[in-house]
Amino acid sequence: MPTTSANDQLFEESQQHFPGGVNSPVRAFRSVGGTPRFFARAEGPWLWDADGVRYVDTICSWGPAIVGHAHPVVLDAIQKAAAHGLSFGAPTAGESRLAARIRAALPSMEMMRLTSSGTEATMSAIRVARGFTGRSKILKFEGCYHGHVDSLLVKAGSGLLTFGSPDSAGIPAALAAETLVAPYNDLAAVQAIFDAHGQDIAAIIVEPIAGNMNLVKPAAGFLEGLRALCTAHGSVLIFDEVMTGFRVGPSGVQGLTGIRPDLTTLGKVIGGGMPMGAFGGRKDIMSVVAPLGPVYQAGTLSGNPVAVAAGMATLELVGSVGFFERLSAMTAELMQGLVAAAREAGITEFCADSVGGMFGIYFAHTIPRSFDEIQACNRTAFNRFFHLMLDRGVYLAPSAFEAGFLSIQHGGEPSERILSAARESFAVLAQEGLTQEASARGGLAN
Numbered sequence: 506m507p508t509t510s511a512n513d514q515l516f517e518e519s520q521q522h523f524p525g526g527v528n529s530p531v532r533a534f535r536s537v538g539g540t541p542r543f544f545a546r547a548e549g550p551w552l553w554d555a556d557g558v559r560y561v562d563t564i565c566s567w568g569p570a571i572v573g574h575a576h577p578v579v580l581d582a583i584q585k586a587a588a589h590g591l592s593f594g595a596p597t598a599g600e601s602r603l604a605a606r607i608r609a610a611l612p613s614m615e616m617m618r619l620t621s622s623g624t625e626a627t628m629s630a631i632r633v634a635r636g637f638t639g640r641s642k643i644l645k646f647e648g649c650y651h652g653h654v655d656s657l658l659v660k661a662g663s664g665l666l667t668f669g670s671p672d673s674a675g676i677p678a679a680l681a682a683e684t685l686v687a688p689y690n691d692l693a694a695v696q697a698i699f700d701a702h703g704q705d706i707a708a709i710i711v712e713p714i715a716g717n718m719n720l721v722k723p724a725a726g727f728l729e730g731l732r733a734l735c736t737a738h739g740s741v742l743i744f745d746e747v748m749t750g751f752r753v754g755p756s757g758v759q760g761l762t763g764i765r766p767d768l769t770t771l772g773k774v775i776g777g778g779m780p781m782g783a784f785g786g787r788k789d790i791m792s793v794v795a796p797l798g799p800v801y802q803a804g805t806l807s808g809n810p811v812a813v814a815a816g817m818a819t820l821e822l823v824g825s826v827g828f829f830e831r832l833s834a835m836t837a838e839l840m841q842g843l844v845a846a847a848r849e850a851g852i853t854e855f856c857a858d859s860v861g862g863m864f865g866i867y868f869a870h871t872i873p874r875s876f877d878e879i880q881a882c883n884r885t886a887f888n889r890f891f892h893l894m895l896d897r898g899v900y901l902a903p904s905a906f907e908a909g910f911l912s913i914q915h916g917g918e919p920s921e922r923i924l925s926a927a928r929e930s931f932a933v934l935a936q937e938g939l940t941q942e943a944s945a946r947g948g949l950a951n
């Protein structure tokens with residue numbers, strides 16, 4: 506087949522430079538098939554690819570673009586900061602302003618450090634927990650992803666789950682042995698692990714609302730139980746809010762639940778689309794970080810002034826009156842619309858869930874509450890749906906195992922576009938027999 510589109514040509518070239526043609530695996534479209542879209546421009550809720558095709562973006566750069574792409578207030582802040590110098594490798598006033606804003610929203614972060622990515626934040630948080638407790642083991646949950654940190658690439662979510670290899674190669678067995686894994690939402694399993702290893706567990710790290718195996722909410726009492734176990738055993742409770750921070754509500758999951766973690770990791774929204782992360786928490790724990798204490802952590806571009814300016818402008822917009830009420834209502838309404846569209850097409854094997862501006866769509870009869878239930882979703886139907894939607898100008902995450910993200914600018918036309926594309930796509934799915942009830946009616950193979 507001759508290559509015709511700019512996307513095809515760019516993909517052919519990028520594969521000469523980058524493994525799989527991409528700089529982060531899920532972008533490669535491997536699990537859904539086809540050519541990844543190369544984007545040239547974004548504005549508000551819209552994306553334009555290299556062929557000039559416009560899409561409604563339901564990924565929002567995997568979370569950060571909560572105020573919409575290229576927001577003029579954020580751009581202005583970036584331009585002003587850039588004009589004063591791109592990086593000093595020295596402290597700035599802006600860093601403290603951003604930290605104060607974060608602390609006002611998440612008071613558990615009594616002291617913090619800024620990093621350049623979420624991965625750096627989680628990597629540093631577990632090092633701090635180990636340094637503080639003098640213990641080596643970390644407990645994580647199946648299907649949770651915390652960045653590409655060696656110790657945390659065990660039974661992980663996101664791209665590892667998408668490609669069916671939840672344990673990365675290249676992690677020494679001795680290090681992987683220090684990572685204990687429990688099923689998400691299974692407090693009894695966590696209790697059993699603490700019974701066996703409680704004295705050795707430095708930390709639990711958890712996505713307090715999971716978003717890297719698609720969206721999975723915590724069961725009643727699950728996070729409270731983790732808090733109690735950590736307190737009883739002197740382990741550090743780390744809420745990885747890289748995805749959920751300033752995304753599910755103004756104060757993350759800790760604000761929604763009232764549960765105070767010992768350490769929190771942030772990323773995505775706090776950088777407003779620029780590279781940024783943060784970790785922080787109890788002052789006594791953070792006091793082990795160099796130069797106050799013996800745990801080393803550093804970064805040439807940490808607290809980068811342009812990223813700080815983008816983050817600060819974004820958080821100011823997010824802090825405007827009614828922001829999360831509007832975002833949450835719009836996201837929930839869109840999910841109801843999608844479910845209604847599926848039912849109109851006679852499909853019952855579809856449901857949806859949301860919290861704040863984060864959502865999950867599932868080809869399943871009920872909303873999954875565990876990793877196993879997520880695994881049981883109909884991936885064939887999702888993959889077909891993904892392409893049907895893409896052909897109709899809606900850019901969904903190219904994997905059944907990722908949550909979706911909307912911006913405050915997705916109301917009105919963008920939401921309508923998503924719904925009309927979904928109505929057509931569900932009708933095709935029903936016709937093709939890719940969902941259970943359709944195949945029971947004698948459609949094509951499931």
Ligand SMILES: Cc1ncc(COP(=O)(O)O)c(C=O)c1O
Pocket residue numbers: 567622623624625627650651652653712716717745746747748772773782
């Ligand atoms: C919960 C969570 N933690 C950590 C990370 C890693 O962040 P980054 O990709 O900025 O390194 C991610 C990225 O998706 C994430 O979702």
